[in-house]
Amino acid sequence: MLQFDRVSLDADTEALRDKVRTFLAANKAHFPRPNSDFSSGHDPEFSRKLGEQGWIGMSWPKAYGGSEQSFFERYVVTEELLSAGAPVSAHWIADRQSGPLLLRYGTEAQRQAYLPAITRGESYFSIGMSEPDTGSDLASVRTMAVKEGDQYRINGTKIWTTDAHRNHFIVCLVRTEPAGENRHAGLSQIIVDLQNDGVQIKPIANMSGSEDFNEVVFEDVMVPADRVVGEPGKGWVQVTSELAYERSGPERFLSAFRVFVELVRACGQQPSPHEAAAIGRIASHIMTLRRMSISVAGMLQKDKDVVVEAALVKELGNNFEKVLPEIARLAAPMAARNSAFRRSFEQTLLLSPSFTLRGGTREILRGVIARGLGLR
Amino acid sequence: MSEKQETLQIILDTAEKIFADYCDKTLLDEAERGDFPHRLWQQVSQNGFDRLGAPNSGTDAQDMYALIKQSGRFAVPLPLAETLLVNRWCDYGEGIFSIGVIEEGQIVDVPWGRVADKVLGVSQNSGLVAVVDSPQVVQQSTNLAGDPRDSVVLPADTPFIEVAPDPMTQLAAARCNQMAGSAEAILALGLQFANERIQFGRPIAKFQAIQHSLAVVAAEVAAASRSADAAVDDLSSDRFLFEVAAAKSRVGEAVTIIAEQVHQVHGAMGFTHEHRLHHYSRRAWAWRDEYGNEFYWQGVLGAHLAGLGADHAWQFIATRG
Numbered sequence: 103m104l105q106f107d108r109v110s111l112d113a114d115t116e117a118l119r120d121k122v123r124t125f126l127a128a129n130k131a132h133f134p135r136p137n138s139d140f141s142s143g144h145d146p147e148f149s150r151k152l153g154e155q156g157w158i159g160m161s162w163p164k165a166y167g168g169s170e171q172s173f174f175e176r177y178v179v180t181e182e183l184l185s186a187g188a189p190v191s192a193h194w195i196a197d198r199q200s201g202p203l204l205l206r207y208g209t210e211a212q213r214q215a216y217l218p219a220i221t222r223g224e225s226y227f228s229i230g231m232s233e234p235d236t237g238s239d240l241a242s243v244r245t246m247a248v249k250e251g252d253q254y255r256i257n258g259t260k261i262w263t264t265d266a267h268r269n270h271f272i273v274c275l276v277r278t279e280p281a282g283e284n285r286h287a288g289l290s291q292i293i294v295d296l297q298n299d300g301v302q303i304k305p306i307a308n309m310s311g312s313e314d315f316n317e318v319v320f321e322d323v324m325v326p327a328d329r330v331v332g333e334p335g336k337g338w339v340q341v342t343s344e345l346a347y348e349r350s351g352p353e354r355f356l357s358a359f360r361v362f363v364e365l366v367r368a369c370g371q372q373p374s375p376h377e378a379a380a381i382g383r384i385a386s387h388i389m390t391l392r393r394m395s396i397s398v399a400g401m402l403q404k405d406k407d408v409v410v411e412a413a414l415v416k417e418l419g420n421n422f423e424k425v426l427p428e429i430a431r432l433a434a435p436m437a438a439r440n441s442a443f444r445r446s447f448e449q450t451l452l453l454s455p456s457f458t459l460r461g462g463t464r465e466i467l468r469g470v471i472a473r474g475l476g477l478r
Numbered sequence: 479m480s481e482k483q484e485t486l487q488i489i490l491d492t493a494e495k496i497f498a499d500y501c502d503k504t505l506l507d508e509a510e511r512g513d514f515p516h517r518l519w520q521q522v523s524q525n526g527f528d529r530l531g532a533p534n535s536g537t538d539a540q541d542m543y544a545l546i547k548q549s550g551r552f553a554v555p556l557p558l559a560e561t562l563l564v565n566r567w568c569d570y571g572e573g574i575f576s577i578g579v580i581e582e583g584q585i586v587d588v589p590w591g592r593v594a595d596k597v598l599g600v601s602q603n604s605g606l607v608a609v610v611d612s613p614q615v616v617q618q619s620t621n622l623a624g625d626p627r628d629s630v631v632l633p634a635d636t637p638f639i640e641v642a643p644d645p646m647t648q649l650a651a652a653r654c655n656q657m658a659g660s661a662e663a664i665l666a667l668g669l670q671f672a673n674e675r676i677q678f679g680r681p682i683a684k685f686q687a688i689q690h691s692l693a694v695v696a697a698e699v700a701a702a703s704r705s706a707d708a709a710v711d712d713l714s715s716d717r718f719l720f721e722v723a724a725a726k727s728r729v730g731e732a733v734t735i736i737a738e739q740v741h742q743v744h745g746a747m748g749f750t751h752e753h754r755l756h757h758y759s760r761r762a763w764a765w766r767d768e769y770g771n772e773f774y775w776q777g778v779l780g781a782h783l784a785g786l787g788a789d790h791a792w793q794f795i796a797t798r799g
Contacts, residue, residue: 104696104699104700104703106700106703106704108707108708108711110711119796181796182796185792185796186792359792362791363788363789363791363792364788366783366784366787366788366791367787367788367789369784370784371784371785371787372784372785373780373781373784375777377780377784378776378777378780378781378784379773379776379777379780380776380780381776381779381780381781381783381784382723382724382727382775382776382777382778382779382780382781382783383727383731383772383776383780385724385779385780385783385791385794385795386705386723386724386725386727386728386731386775386776386779387728388795389705389708389721389724389728389795390701390704390705390708390724390725390728391701392795392796393704393705393708394700394701394704397704411700414696414697414700417693417694417697418697418698418700418701465690467693468689468690468693468694469686469689469690469693471693471696471697472689472690472692472693474696475669475692475693475696476669476673477669477672477673477683477684477688477689477692478683478684478689
């Protein structure tokens with residue numbers, strides 16, 4: 103029923119891991135940050151360096167700048183970057199989500215236009231799904247794109263758009279037809295240039311004090327009709343598969359990893375029984391989660407349907423990312439109160455409410471799993 | 479599938495059929511009253527399921543543990559894991575063998591010690607294993623699942639053999655797989671009950687509260703299964719101890735959640751002795767504490783990681799797929 107096969111990474115993949123570690127050691131100036139959250143370290147210079155290594159768009163065809171490597175190789179690179187606390191948010195969405203979307207549904211011209219710059223670590227994408235009145239109920243989006251000749255006129259508002267004020271493009275889910283009886287019909291995905299198409303971007307401070315996400319307002323924004331991704335009106339299928347495929351990666355369980363590292367440091371080499379148990383408990387979860395994530399990478403490699411398995415990894419991983427700082431807090435020695443541990447703990451805790459929201463809330467995911475179990 | 483995988487699948491399918499045929503509610507109740515299920519044992523023995531993973535059996539430790547997991551799915555009330563491990567260590571062949579823990583001149587917590595032809599005794603952090611022939615039972619007892627856990631005499635002149643890797647760790651790995659198997663059975667019962675039980679005019683499976691509860695259970699079942707498999711990837715590796723440590727802790731945490739949530743889904747019916755749910759949930763609960771509970775194994779793993787140091791923790795975690 104729920105099959106998470108044993109999958110071992112082969113020698114070539116492990117050799118790549120060594121290469122990534124060497125690269126990270128040589129680029130220490132860029133990190134570590136106090137947290138290992140994939141969406142809060144925007145560093146274009148670092149992204150360009152990764153691009154030079156061929157570590158963005160790794161599994162994509164060479165014709166578009168990719169290096170045609172496996173999902174396992176991509177897995178290893180991403181987990182090494184995240185566990186080290188490397189700043190990856192600039193290129194992350196383009197690499198994980200927008201690029202694969204264009205590969206699956208984009209036109210040849212779109213692929214040529216966007217993918218090579220993504221793989222060079224020069225072109226960054228945001229996700230345009232949520233709106234002020236649209237959260238988990240994604241089909242209720244109201245941003246309209248009306249065709250006028252060879253252009254679309256876009257009106258509406260997107261919100262919680264991470265890095266819209268720093269990125270180059272946004273893939274927006276819009277209505278190209280008014281909502282009818284089938285609320286999943288008439289939706290389309292369209293690429294908007296965040297810097298040149300005249301959108302208004304208003305940063306929103308989050309509770310941790312940083313300004314990573316935004317409100318993006320479209321007032322009569324005109325874009326060429328060839329920016330539509332896939333078939334107009336079929337955006338729902340695209341957007342749901344886009345979400346399903348991107349839920350099982352290591353960013354779903356490593357966001358709080360630096361807290362663990364600092365906990366181990368604070369406890370020293372001879373921990374008390376309580377400290378040792380806290381360290382061991384956290385490790386036992388991460389060891390299991392990464393194997394589950396690698397199992398899903400194996401399914402992706404074989405082109406299998408991973409909707410439920412990916413949701414299971416995200417459910418477990420995101421919940422654990424929130425529990426990790428709590429286990430660490432109660433176990434950390436008093437001496438850790440003014441230390442790297444405290445900085446890491448506080449930053450991660452303040453970001454942690456987002457862990458079970460982004461990429462599909464816990465509640466939505468449990469619904470996806472329940473459907474897979476035949477309960478709905 | 480490789481030839482090895484196909485062979486294993488045939489074994490597991492055959493075992494599933496036998497376990498499903500025999501391990502009904504009646505047999506589980508009888509076993510709980512202390513009646514050893516001899517006919518089931520005969521089937522197990524005739525099919526060679528008591529020698530999987532033994533030397534020259536053409537099967538390995540992974541196959542053995544896969545069968546142990548399968549036995550957990552059916553709450554098989556036999557000292558099967560113990561007999562398998564004894565044959566893996568000593569290859570005695572035919573017979574009922576069991577294992578317990580050496581404690582003050584006795585071997586205690588011996589599954590079905592009362593019917594065992596031989597009982598082996600293990601100690602913490604020791605490769606030396608006592609071998610007692612024709613064991614003399616001094617006390618019959620049970621664990622909280624009602625599974626026999628007897629005490630037998632450890633005579634002064636008992637011979638010891640040397641077993642590697644650490645025998646208690648191999649037993650802990652068995653409990654991990656038994657728990658992972660029972661976790662799957664508990665989820666299956668929860669899904670079946672939720673789809674059949676009608677309240678407020680519809681199956682309770684249609685209520686979001688129930689759906690979310692079972693989704694959480696499914697996630698824990700998946701984690702338990704993957705973790706139990708990982709524990710026994712490679713018994714000869716110097717990581718074996720720590721992989722089992724991670725698994726015994728992680729699977730123990732998982733079955734705590736699984737048993738609690740699925741009992742809640744079953745309401746009062748699952749609280750009756752007449753319902754079969756407790757045959758799985760009580761075993762899962764009991765196995766958490768046999769051969770080291772979660773806290774013990776977390777400490778083993780955590781102390782090792784702390785010894786390696788903060789900047790090597792990730793290397794350790796990410797060393798194997």
